[in-house]
Each structure stands twice: as structure tokens, then as C-alpha cells.
Amino acid sequence: MVERPNIVLIMGDQISAPFLRAYGNKLAKTPNIDRIAENGVVFDNAYCNVPLCAPSRASLMTGKLCSEIGAYDNEASFPSDVPTMAHYLRAWGYMTALSGKMHYVGADLHHGLETRLTPELYSTGFDRTADWSTGDSGLEPDTRLFSDIGLARRTVQLDYDEEVGFRSVGFIYDRVREDDERPFFLISSFTHPHDPYRALKKHWDLYDHDDIDMPKVSIPAAEQDAHSKRAMQVYGIDLVDLDDEVVRNMRHAYYANLSYLDEKVGEILDALEDTDQLENTVILFAADHGDMLGERGLIQKKVFFEHAMRVPFFVWDPRAPANGASVNQQVSLVDLFPTILQIATGANELDLVEPLDGQGLMPWATGEIQEPTQPVFAEILSETTNAPLFMVVLDGWKYIYGPEDAPMLFNLIEDPGEQHNLAGLPDHSEAEAKMHAATLRRWDAKLIESQVRNSQSRRKLISTALSTGQRLTWDDPHPQTGKLAYLRAPRKYYDWAEKGNL
Numbered sequence: 001m002v003e004r005p006n007i008v009l010i011m012g013d014q015i016s017a018p019f020l021r022a023y024g025n026k027l028a029k030t031p032n033i034d035r036i037a038e039n040g041v042v043f044d045n046a047y048c049n050v051p052l053c054a055p056s057r058a059s060l061m062t063g064k065l066c067s068e069i070g071a072y073d074n075e076a077s078f079p080s081d082v083p084t085m086a087h088y089l090r091a092w093g094y095m096t097a098l099s100g101k102m103h104y105v106g107a108d109l110h111h112g113l114e115t116r117l118t119p120e121l122y123s124t125g126f127d128r129t130a131d132w133s134t135g136d137s138g139l140e141p142d143t144r145l146f147s148d149i150g151l152a153r154r155t156v157q158l159d160y161d162e163e164v165g166f167r168s169v170g171f172i173y174d175r176v177r178e179d180d181e182r183p184f185f186l187i188s189s190f191t192h193p194h195d196p197y198r199a200l201k202k203h204w205d206l207y208d209h210d211d212i213d214m215p216k217v218s219i220p221a222a223e224q225d226a227h228s229k230r231a232m233q234v235y236g237i238d239l240v241d242l243d244d245e246v247v248r249n250m251r252h253a254y255y256a257n258l259s260y261l262d263e264k265v266g267e268i269l270d271a272l273e274d275t276d277q278l279e280n281t282v283i284l285f286a287a288d289h290g291d292m293l294g295e296r297g298l299i300q301k302k303v304f305f306e307h308a309m310r311v312p313f314f315v316w317d318p319r320a321p322a323n324g325a326s327v328n329q330q331v332s333l334v335d336l337f338p339t340i341l342q343i344a345t346g347a348n349e350l351d352l353v354e355p356l357d358g359q360g361l362m363p364w365a366t367g368e369i370q371e372p373t374q375p376v377f378a379e380i381l382s383e384t385t386n387a388p389l390f391m392v393v394l395d396g397w398k399y400i401y402g403p404e405d406a407p408m409l410f411n412l413i414e415d416p417g418e419q420h421n422l423a424g425l426p427d428h429s430e431a432e433a434k435m436h437a438a439t440l441r442r443w444d445a446k447l448i449e450s451q452v453r454n455s456q457s458r459r460k461l462i463s464t465a466l467s468t469g470q471r472l473t474w475d476d477p478h479p480q481t482g483k484l485a486y487l488r489a490p491r492k493y494y495d496w497a498e499k500g501n502l
Contacts, residue, residue, distance in 0.1 A: 003183075003280060004093075004094075004183045004344060004345075004346075005183060005280050005281060005282045005317070005319065005343065005344075006175075006183050006184050006185070006186075006277060006280060006281040006282070007089075007094075007183075007184075007185045007186070007281070007282050007284070007340060007343060007344060008185075008186045008187075008188065008268065008272070008281055008282070008283050008284070009185075009186070009187045009188070009189075009284045009285075009286065009336075009340070010036075010188045010189075010190075010265055010268060010283065010284070010285050010286075011100070011187065011188070011189040011190065011285075011286055011287060011288065012190055012192060012193065012258075012261050012287045012312075013053065013101065013189075013190065013191045013192065013193070013194040013287065013288060014193060014194040014195070014287065014288070014289060014290065014291045014300070014301065015193065015258070015261075015287035015290065015291075015311060015312055016290030016291045016292075016293065016307045016308070016310060016311075017046065017290065017310040017311055017312050018290075018306070018307060018310060019254065019255070019258060019293075020033060020034075020037075020258075020312055021033075021034050021037075022034065022037035022038075022042050022312065022314065022324075023042075023044070023310075023312070027207070027211065027212070027213060027255060028255060028258055028259075029206050029207070029255075029258075029259050029262070030258055030259060030261075030262040030265075031262065031266070032262045032263070032265040032266035032269055033258075033261075033262050033265055033285060033312075035269065036265070036269075036283055036285050036314045036316045037285075037312075037314045037316075037324060038323070038324045039316045039318070039321045039322070039323065039324070040283070040314050040315050040316030040317065040321070040322050040324070040325075041314065041315045041316075041322045041325050041326070041327060041365040042313075042314055042324060042325070042326045042327070043313035043314070043315075043326070043327050043329075043331050043361070044326050044327065044328050045310070045328060045329065045330045045331065045393075046286075046310065046311050046312065046313030046330075046331050046332065046333070047309045047310060047311065047330065047331070047332045047333070047376045047378060047393060048287075048288060048289040048290070048309055048311050048332065048333050048378065049065055049066070049332050049333050049334055049376075049377065049378045049379065050066055050289070050378060050379055050380065050381075051289045051290070051301040051302055051303060051304065051308045051309055051378070051380065052073065052074060052289065052301060052302055052380070052382070052383070053074060053103045053122075053288050053289070054071065054073065054074040054075075054076070054078070054103040054104075054105055055071050055072060055073055055074070055076070055379075055381070056288040056289050056333060057102050057103050057104075057288050058071035058078045059071075059333055059334050059357075060286075060288070060333040060334070060336050060337065061078075061084040061085060061086070061102070061111060061337065062082050062083070062084055062085075062334075062337065062356075063085070063334050063335075063336075063337030063338055063356035063357060063358040064082070064334065064356060064357045064358075065334065065357050065377060065379060066379060066381065067379055067381065067388075067443070067448050067451075068357065069082045070451070070455060071105070072381040072382055072452050072455060073129075073130065073381060073382030073383060074103070074105070074122075074128070074382070074383075075105060075125075075126050075127070075128050075129040075130070075138065075382075075459060076105060076126075076129075076382075076455060076459065077105050077106030077107075077126075077459075078104050078105055078106050078108070078111065079106075080106070080107075080108040080111070083112070083352075083353060083354075084111045084112045084337075085112075085185075085336075085337045085340050085341060086110075086111060086112030086113045086114075086185065087111070087112035088112075088341055088352070089112075089185045089340070089341070089344055090112055090113075090114060092344060092345070093182055093183070094182060094183055094184060094185045094344065095114055095175075095180060095182045095183070095184040095185070096112060096113045096114045096115075096184070096185045097113060097114060097115045097116070097117060097171055097184065097185070097186050097187070098113045098115075098116050098117065098118075098186075098187045098189065099116075099117040099118050099164050099165075099167040099168040099171060099186070099187070099188050099189070100118055100121075100160075100161075100164035100168075100187070100188055100189030100190055100191070101120065101121040101122070101160075101164075101189045101190070101191050102120070102187070102189055103120070103121070103122055103288075104120060104124060105124050105125070105126075106124060106474060107124075107474045109124065109474070109476045113187075116476070116479060117167035117168070117170075117171060117479065118160075118163055118164055118167055118478075118479070119475075119476050119477065119478045119479065119484075119485050119486060120475070120476060120486070121160055121191055121486050121487060122486070122487045123473070123475055123487060124473070124474045124475055124476075125463065125466065125473055125474060125475075126459040126460070126462055126463040126466075127463050127467075129456055129459040129460050129463060130382045130383055130456060131456055131460065132386045132387070132449075132452065132453055132456060133453065133456075133457075135386055137234050137382075137383045137384070138382075138383065139234055139383060140492070141233070141234065141235060141236025141239055142236060142492070142493070142494045143236050143239055143240055144196075144494045144498060145195060145196070145235065145236065145299070145494070146236075146240045146242065146246055146250075148196050148197075148198065148494070148498055148501075149196070149197045149198065149246070149249045149250055149253055150197075150198060150199075150204075150249060150253065151198065151199065151200075151201050151204055152198040152199060152200065152501055152502060153200070153201075153502040154501065154502040155196065155198055155497070155501045155502075156486070156496065156497060156499070156501065157191050157192065157194070157196070157497065158192075158200070158260075160191055160486060161190045161191055161192055161260075161261070161264060164188060164189065164190050164191075164264070165188075165190070165264040165267050165268070168186065168188040168264075168267075168268055168271075169267050169268060169271045171184075171186060172186070172268070172271040172272055172275055172277065173271060173274075173275060175275070175277065176275045176276075176277065183344075185340075185344075188264075188268055190261055190264055192257045192258075192260055192261045192264075193253075193254050193257035193258050193260075193261060193291075195291075195300065195497075196494070196497050196498065196501075197249065197250045197253035197254060197257075198253060198501065199252075199253045199256030199257050199260065200256070200260060203256035203257065203259045203260045204252065204253070204256045206255075206256065206259050207252055207255050207256060209248065209252055212248050212251050212252045212255065213251070214244065214247065214248065214251070214294070215247065215293070215294040215295045215296070215297075216295065216417055217295055217296050217417045217418070217419055218296070218297060219296045219297050219419075220297070221237075221238065221297065224296075224297065225405070225406070225408060225421075226404075226405045226406065227303060227304075227380075227384060227385060227389065227400075227402070227405055228296065228297075228298060228303060230384045230385065231298060231302050231303050231384045232297070232298065234302065234383060234384050235298075235299055235300060237297070237298070237299065242294070242297065242299070247293070247294035250293055250294065250299070251293050251294065254291065254293060265285075269283075278318055279318050279319065280318075280319065281318065282315065282316065282317045282318075282319075282343050283314075283315075283316045283318075284313075284314065284315050284316075284336070284339075284340070285312055285313075285314040285316075286311060286312060286313050286314075286333065286336060287311045287312055288311070288333075289301045289308060289309070289311060290306075290307050290308045290309060290310055290311055291307065291308065292305065292307045292308050293307065295307045296418075302380060302383055302384040303380075303384065304378065304380070304389070304391040304398070304400050305418055306412075306416070306418060309378065309391070311333065313331065313333075313336070315339070315343075315361075315365055317343070322365070325365075325367070327361070327364045327365060329364060329372055329373040330373060330375070330376045330393050330394070331361055331364075331373055331376070332358070332376045332377070332378070333358075334356065334357045334358030335358040335359055335360070335361050335373075336358070337356060337358055338350060338356055338358050338359060338360035338361075339358075339360050339361045339362055339365075341360065342360040342361075342362040343362065348360060348362060348363055348368075357377070359373065359374055361373070372395070375392050375393060375394040375438055375442075376391075376392065376393040376394070377390070377391070377392060377442055378390070378391040378392075378393075379391070379443075381448070381452050382452070385402065385404075385405075386404065387402055387403050387404045387445075387449055388402060388403070388443070388445050388448045388449050388452065389401070389402035389405065390402065390439050390442070390443055390445070392435055392438050392439055392442070393412070394434075394435065394438060396411060396412050396413040397409065397410070397411060397412065397431055397434075397435055398410045398412055398418070399423075399432070399435030399436065399438075399439060401436065401439050402445070403445050403446075403449075406423065406424075407423040407424075407432070407436070408421045408423055409421060409422040409423040409428060409431065409432050409435060410422065411428075411431075
């Protein structure tokens with residue numbers, strides 16, 4: 001019997017693939033991340049399924065779109081009765097552990113993980129639930145996003161990622177000191193390079209400020225599509241002057257924090273090597289979504305454009321180095337679940353209790369299959385919309401559709417900057433019809449809208465009830481101290497993120 005490998009999934013938060021060297025960026029200084037890509041398989045066109053933290057991670061863990069499981073947004077609960085990759089691996093004899101953020105919402109903060117080495121980074125309740133009936137996004141613009149940029153001696157997010165790295169490394173060393181002979185599955189999930197865009201001086205100084213690349217596509221506010229205009233309002237872009245220096249500072253700090261994250265990745269790789277476990281450990285690297293970082297005049301996520309949707313996706317199996325081989329087919333994060341199960345079992349066909357929305361990618365990674373993968377499907381069901389929005393990527397085309405917005409169609413091969421919306425043009429009617437038909441086959445927009453609105457109503461009532469009298473939360477105490485730590489409801493994000501920063 002072939003020895004089953006250990007599996008380590010390393011994640012960053014808000015990593016846009018175009019900012020990494022594996023995807024053509026020449027500026028990023030990330031030698032450890034590059035090492036994974038150079039020795040493994042790089043998926044050139046990997047997408048998230050939701051450009052938002054919690055639902056994207058729920059899709060990643062379950063292999064299902066968030067509309068299938070009710071995990072619609074950052075305030076929606078992740079159902080405990082949906083099997084995750086951790087459930088399967090644990091049932092199949094793996095020791096499963098998490099160090100870091102998975103942004104679980106609800107009472108179950110394990111979802112098949114045998115142990116959590118750190119607490120959740122964010123609160124796990126319904127306090128900021130959007131309300132489509134009133135148009136309330138559940139969020140308030142905070143211009144500190146644009147002003148609190150640059151150097152830091154310490155931030156609360158650095159505190160968190162220092163612990164994530166420390167606990168990950170400790171777990172790896174513990175595996176060779178303990179009697180448990182099971183292979184392990186470890187998720188090491190860091191919050192960098194997620195905003196605030198503040199970085200340590202040693203990482204900031206790795207980059208010449210004048211060398212920081214600027215956005216390639218600039219679109220004036222008046223010319224933005226309807227969804228982008230809403231995103232600008234949610235982030236408060238309409239309240240500030242998003243000039244070149246602000247954007248350059250953001251991007252400088254972003255690169256610096258990628259280099260910080262890379263240090264943490266290096267510590268994990270070093271620990272695996274030092275304990276002689278690297279040779280039997282498959283390492284995957286991914287992120288939950290990207291960051292616009294000024295492209296098209298937008299920042300962060302919650303839009304379907306490439307910088308927000310394209311994520312890194314690497315698989316390095318030291319038992320069979322691929323030496324930077326690439327897969328050009330479109331894939332997405334729902335494919336990560338079945339791919340990891342294929343790695344664990346060594347089999348391409350999986351015996352699962354129910355079908356997944358994703359597909360295992362090992363046949364493409366090994367070159368066994370060259371034919372096209374399935375379409376990429378993505379959703380936005382909160383915050384920057386008041387009705388469902390859907391995206392399909394297929395055969396070099398991207399189609400964006402929602403019942404309240406004008407459709408958008410882009411030829412990603414000829415127009416990678418997504419500057420020319422071809423929807424409604426006679427010369428592209430055939431492509432649009434094909435993409436629209438794929439959208440209608442995949443989703444029932446009216447049904448999903450009804451389900452989201454019902455979920456929002458339930459959650460708002462529950463939030464009010466649990467905040468009345470003695471406040472009840474699901475936040476987990478720190479595994480070591482027993483105290484609540486990090487961002488806890490009902491605090492505002494930047495009130496927390498800036499408090500304690502130096």
C-alpha cells in the first residue's frame with residue numbers, strides 16, 4: 001500500500017494572482033511562494049467562487065457554491081450538516097487541524113477539523129447582516145481604509161499571523177514527537193495581505209516606492225457599471241480622492257505584506273524539511289479572493305473583475321515534482337475539495353455521499369487529461385447588490401448577469417483588462433446567448449433571491465434577540481488562554497484593526 005501523504009493547505013487572504021511572480025509579476029519578492037509554484041503545478045486561470053471571505057471559504061471547504069448551502073455572505077451561517085473536506089479526510093484516517101482564519105459563521109467552528117490551534121479572527125454572528133428589502137448593505141464606509149496606509153511597528157493582524165505561523169510550525173514538530181501515526185491535514189490560513197494596508201519597515205523597504213506598478217485600467221466614476229458604482233459607495237470611494245499616491249501607497253504596502261506572508265510560508269517549509277516530512281507532504285497554496293487595488297478605479301473585492309476574482313492555486317507534490325508545469329484551463333476554489341481528496345486517496349474517482357459543484361483536478365495536474373474543464377461559476381449575494389449576481393467563465397469568455405443590472409460580456413483573451421463590454425452587440429450575440437444559457441441552467445435567480453431575503457430576515461431577528469439582555473455569542477475562546485480574542489462583534493472592523501497598532 002502506498003503511504004498516504006500529509007497535506008498542507010497554505011492560504012493567504014485577499015491575494016490577487018496578478019501580483020505574484022508565478023502569474024507574470026516581476027516585482028513581488030516572494031521566494032518561498034515561488035518555490036511552491038516552481039516545484040509544483042500552477043493553475044493559470046483559477047477563480048474564487050465568491051469575491052468575499054466567508055462564503056468563498058465555505059465553498060472551498062465544501063466543494064459547493066454558497067447558494068447551494070445557504071452561506072450567502074460574511075454574516076450567514078455555515079451549516080454543520082454539509083460535509084467538508086475535513087470531514088472526509090478525518091473519516092478516512094487523517095488527523096485534521098487548522099491554524100488561522102477560516103471565517104466560519106455560526107455555532108460550529110470546526111466543521112470536521114479535529115483541532116483548532118488558534119481562534120477565529122472575526123466574529124461569528126449575524127450583527128452586520130445586509131437587508132435587501134431596504135437596500136442596507138450592513139456596512140458603513142470607513143475612510144480610514146484610504147488614510148491609514150504605510151509603515152507599522154506592530155498591528156493586530158500581525159499579532160494574529162505571528163500566532164498562526166507559530167502554531168503551524170509547532171504542529172509540524174509535534175507530529176514527529178507524538179505517537180499518532182495518522183497522516184495529517186493542516187490548514188495554515190493567514191490574514192495577510194488583507195487590509196489595512198500597513199506593513200513592517202523591513203518588508204516595505206524591499207520595494208522602491210517609485211517602482212510600484214500602477215493600475216493598467218482607469219475608469220471614471222461616471223462611466224462605471226451599476227454594480228461597480230454600488231461597490232464604490234460601500235467602500236466610500238465616492239467620499240475620497242483616490243489619487244495616484246493613495247493607490248501607490250496601498251500597492252506598496254500590499255507587496256510588503258505579500259513578502260511578510262512569504263516569510264511565514266518559508267517557516268512552514270523549513271519545519272517540514274527539518275522534521276523530514278517534506279518528502280511525503282503535498283503542499284497547496286491558495287487564497288479566498290483577490291483585491292482590485294485601484295484597477296478600474298476600484299479597491300478590494302465584491303466585484304467580478306479579474307483582480308478580485310483571480311487567485312493563486314498551486315499544488316506541489318515533492319514525491320513527483322512538476323517543475324512549474326501549468327494548467328491553462330479555467331478552475332475555481334470549489335475544485336480544491338475534490339482535488340485534495342484525490343491526493344489523499346491516490347484515486348481520481350471518489351466515493352462521496354453527494355455530488356459536488358467542483359471537480360478533482362489531479363488528472364489535469366498530471367497531464368492525464370487535456371480536455372477543457374467545466375465552466376467557472378461565481379456568485380455575489382450580498383453587500384454590493386440588492387439581488388443575486390452571477391458570473392460564468394467559459395472558453396475565454398466572462399459573462400456577468402443579474403436581474404437588476406445590465407449584462408456584461410468580456411472576451412478575456414482579446415480584452416484581458418475587461419474594458420469592452422460586448423453584451424448586446426450583434427457581432428457577439430452567439431457568444432452571449434451561449435453564456436446566458438449556461439447561467440440560466442446553473443441558477444434560478446428568483447428562487448435564490450427569495451432564499452437570501454428569507455435568510456436575511458431570520459438572521460436580523462436572531463441578532464436582535466441575542467443582543468437583548470445578556471448578550472450571547474458563538475465566538476470561541478482562545479485555545480490557550482480561554483479568553484475571547486481578536487475581532488468580536490459588535491465592534492467595527494477598523495475600530496479593531498487600528499486599535500493597538502503602532
